[in-house]
Amino acid sequence: MIEIKNLKKVYNGVTVVNVPSFEIKRGESIGLIGNNGAGKTTLFRMILDLIRPDEGEVLSKGQVVAGGEEWKNYTASYLDEGFLIDYLTPEEYLYFIGGLHGQKKAQVDEYLLTLTEFFNGEIIRKGKYIRDLSKGNQCKVGVGACLLQKPDLLMLDEPFANIDPSTQFRLKNILKQQNKQNGVTTIVSSHDLNHVTDVCERILLMEKGRIIKDIATSSSTLAELEEYFGVGQTVSNTTFEFDREENH
Amino acid sequence: MFSLFFTHELKSFWRSANTGKTLAIKIVMGILILILFMYVLALGLFLDRILEKAQPNENLTVAFCGILLIYYLYDILLRLQLQELPTLKVQPYLHLPVKRNTVVGYLAFTALFSFFNLWPIVLFVPFILKIILPASGALAVVTFIIAIIALALLNNYLALYIKRKANLNGFVLLIAGGLLALISAGDFVWHLFSLSKISYLFFGNLIKMPALVLLPLILAVVMYYINFAYLKSNLYLEELTTRKNEHKSSTEFPVLDRFGRVGDLVANEIKLILRNKRPRSALTMGLLFMFYGLIFYTNPAMPKGFNIFVGMFMTGIFIINYGQFMFSWQGAHFDGIMVSKVKFADFLKAKYMLFTIVSTVAFLLTVPYAYFGWKIVMIHFIMYIWNIGVNTTVVLFFANRNYKRIDLSKGASFNWEGVGATQLLLSFPLMLMPYLVYWPFIAFGLQNTAYVVLASIGILFIATRNFWIGKLTADFETKKYKIAEGFRNK
Numbered sequence: 020m021i022e023i024k025n026l027k028k029v030y031n032g033v034t035v036v037n038v039p040s041f042e043i044k045r046g047e048s049i050g051l052i053g054n055n056g057a058g059k060t061t062l063f064r065m066i067l068d069l070i071r072p073d074e075g076e077v078l079s080k081g082q083v084v085a086g087g088e089e090w091k092n093y094t095a096s097y098l099d100e101g102f103l104i105d106y107l108t109p110e111e112y113l114y115f116i117g118g119l120h121g122q123k124k125a126q127v128d129e130y131l132l133t134l135t136e137f138f139n140g141e142i143i144r145k146g147k148y149i150r151d152l153s154k155g156n157q158c159k160v161g162v163g164a165c166l167l168q169k170p171d172l173l174m175l176d177e178p179f180a181n182i183d184p185s186t187q188f189r190l191k192n193i194l195k196q197q198n199k200q201n202g203v204t205t206i207v208s209s210h211d212l213n214h215v216t217d218v219c220e221r222i223l224l225m226e227k228g229r230i231i232k233d234i235a236t237s238s239s240t241l242a243e244l245e246e247y248f249g250v251g252q253t254v255s256n257t258t259f260e261f262d263r264e265e266n267h
Numbered sequence: 268m269f270s271l272f273f274t275h276e277l278k279s280f281w282r283s284a285n286t287g288k289t290l291a292i293k294i295v296m297g298i299l300i301l302i303l304f305m306y307v308l309a310l311g312l313f314l315d316r317i318l319e320k321a322q323p324n325e326n327l328t329v330a331f332c333g334i335l336l337i338y339y340l341y342d343i344l345l346r347l348q349l350q351e352l353p354t355l356k357v358q359p360y361l362h363l364p365v366k367r368n369t370v371v372g373y374l375a376f377t378a379l380f381s382f383f384n385l386w387p388i389v390l391f392v393p394f395i396l397k398i399i400l401p402a403s404g405a406l407a408v409v410t411f412i413i414a415i416i417a418l419a420l421l422n423n424y425l426a427l428y429i430k431r432k433a434n435l436n437g438f439v440l441l442i443a444g445g446l447l448a449l450i451s452a453g454d455f456v457w458h459l460f461s462l463s464k465i466s467y468l469f470f471g472n473l474i475k476m477p478a479l480v481l482l483p484l485i486l487a488v489v490m491y492y493i494n495f496a497y498l499k500s501n502l503y504l505e506e507l508t509t510r511k512n513e514h515k516s517s518t519e520f521p522v523l524d525r526f527g528r529v530g531d532l533v534a535n536e537i538k539l540i541l542r543n544k545r546p547r548s549a550l551t552m553g554l555l556f557m558f559y560g561l562i563f564y565t566n567p568a569m570p571k572g573f574n575i576f577v578g579m580f581m582t583g584i585f586i587i588n589y590g591q592f593m594f595s596w597q598g599a600h601f602d603g604i605m606v607s608k609v610k611f612a613d614f615l616k617a618k619y620m621l622f623t624i625v626s627t628v629a630f631l632l633t634v635p636y637a638y639f640g641w642k643i644v645m646i647h648f649i650m651y652i653w654n655i656g657v658n659t660t661v662v663l664f665f666a667n668r669n670y671k672r673i674d675l676s677k678g679a680s681f682n683w684e685g686v687g688a689t690q691l692l693l694s695f696p697l698m699l700m701p702y703l704v705y706w707p708f709i710a711f712g713l714q715n716t717a718y719v720v721l722a723s724i725g726i727l728f729i730a731t732r733n734f735w736i737g738k739l740t741a742d743f744e745t746k747k748y749k750i751a752e753g754f755r756n757k
């Protein structure tokens with residue numbers, strides 16, 4: 020699905036992304052994790068041809084992404100609010116996106132019915148422009164617009180960050196369903212290790228622009244990742260928690 | 268605390284993205300302000316002579332006292348339109364242990380730093396020193412100056428108060444405007460009362476009774492406290508910002524549906540223009556320009572060659588005014604457009620279509636200028652063709668070189684965001700090209716040929732649009748990363 024060859028991006032002498040060789044197969048569900056500044060969003064942007072790599076290239080279904088238009092037909096993505104047209108109402112925006120993929124308004128309406136639970140009555144016909152919605156609800160619009168496009172490749176950058184627990188739960192189900200039933204290749208980044216290990220079958224850990232771990236999710240994955248991010252404090256952490264309980 | 272606030276304010280000015288980056292703009296702006304200042308100063312210095320010319324039968328002091336109140340009436344009107352509310356800047360302090368009185372006091376205090384408060388002093392003090400000092404003595408001068416400053420402050424806080432009220436309810440502004448219109452109509456149209464007499468009643472007596480100076484002073488202080496109290500009781504973010512909670516409905520343009528994806532893009536852009544403050548004022552500016560012709564066509568002394576410019580501006584002001592900031596208008600969601608299934612050629616076609624629609628409407632609106640002869644309408648038509656042929660392409664060529672983001676929600680007046688060298692460069696071809704085509708023929712007395720050539724070039728560009736779209740797309744491909752990155756920089 021996605022093939023990365025010798026990809027490199029340097030800002031002011033600092034290498035933010037450096038991925039020598041890498042492949043994502045069709046139907047995989049990828050979780051991208053890493054601390055702030057690890058290069059996750061930059062990698063996303065290069066896969067989406069929004070940033071020009073200093074070296075190397077990204078191939079999507081065997082075709083070079085840069086300058087191409089073909090990948091746009093089957094790729095849906097939501098990285099941040101910059102992806103939404105904020106002076107439109109959510110309905111107008113969704114009709115617009117649907118229209119780009121040749122869907123009539125009735126078809127869009129029909130599809131949106133399947134998202135009723137996800138939108139939770141906060142999006143459609145609320146009499147608000149997208150810019151007046153909260154960040155969490157904007158995220159719902161963005162994800163909804165992605166699903167509407169019935170993509171082969173779905174890319175979400177920290178979708179869990181702003182949404183409420185119920186929506187997080189629903190989104191996880193949607194992602195699993197899209198991947199299992201529709202065979203959609205998903206790439207999701209998150210800072211929440213629980214979510215990522217729950218949804219994704221393959222975890223990529225980035226540090227300083229490099230992919231330093233590439234693991235298939237198993238029962239021990241979460242502990243392994245917690246150890247990495249806890250910078251060796253995982254054990255003492257639990258005892259500390261215990262102490263605090265005792266002091267109460 | 269005030270001094271700390273003040274240093275923050277200075278930092279925010281110097282470090283803000285749109286003031287800090289381009290020194291050239293700062294210099295140009297500084298020069299413009301200086302020129303304006305010189306004009307007002309000159310007006311103030313020669314005010315006695317001007318009044319003498321305008322009202323030769325009146326005593327100078329009487330005439331002067333008569334215009335003061337009228338000045339302040341229009342001052343309010345100007346302030347309502349142009350003076351900016353010092354509001355959102357307090358947001359970072361509201362949750363900190365800073366006393367509310369300090370924050371509100373600071374807000375009220377910074378409101379003093381407005382050019383509007385400087386004008387009356389520059390304008391009237393020279394006259395007071397020249398005429399009133401020798402005639403009525405030093406005490407009269409002091410009371411006059413105090414009265415003038417006090418009235419300026421009264422206006423200052425009154426205008427801010429009205430504007431703050433208007434933020435919560437738009438009708439307040441309408442009522443205030445209507446009231447001002449009624450007052451001026453009452454004097455100048457219906458002659459019910461005379462503003463200059465009322466003005467003289469106060470200022471004339473001020474010379475005799477210096478104690479009267481207390482009146483404007485008290486009014487100013489009262490207004491200050493009304494403003495202060497209002498701000499203090501409404502120091503909540505949702506009330507300070509201009510966001511209104513009215514129901515927003517979806518709109519459709521069925522006509523545009525027929526044009527498929529390009530039509531959708533045009534519909535989006537029309538919504539962009541109508542739903543955001545700054546592009547909306549670009550459109551209103553265009554409507555005001557419809558009266559541009561009245562200035563020129565009623566004046567027989569204007570050289571004929573000017574007509575092509577008048578025609579170009581009237582039918583194409585939107586292309587120039589709105590187009591100069593392309594694609595910055597869409598900067599906030601440019602990433603979204605880039606990854607969505609929008610072909611750049613379609614994106615450009617939508618721009619051409621939008622320009623064509625607006626220019627066509629503008630041309631139709633200028634048809635009544637037929638009153639000045641059908642030839643003028645013909646010139647308008649030729650320049651309309653030129654606009655949708657040549658100028659659209661020129662504007663889009665420069666749009667590929669524009670990397671500055673624009674925040675749509677901010678107003679247009681004194682807003683320099685998104686302004687850069689591109690806009691300056693753009694104005695040269697727009698202004699010069701029609702003249703370069705027109706002038707050589709005129710030099711040989713071939714006026715009609717000049718028109719024919721202008722129209723032919725316009726038609727040629729329209730006929731070859733797809734060629735230009737191809738060129739522009741290829742050009743865009745080389746610059747898109749830079750444009751997208753520029754738009755991401757807030």
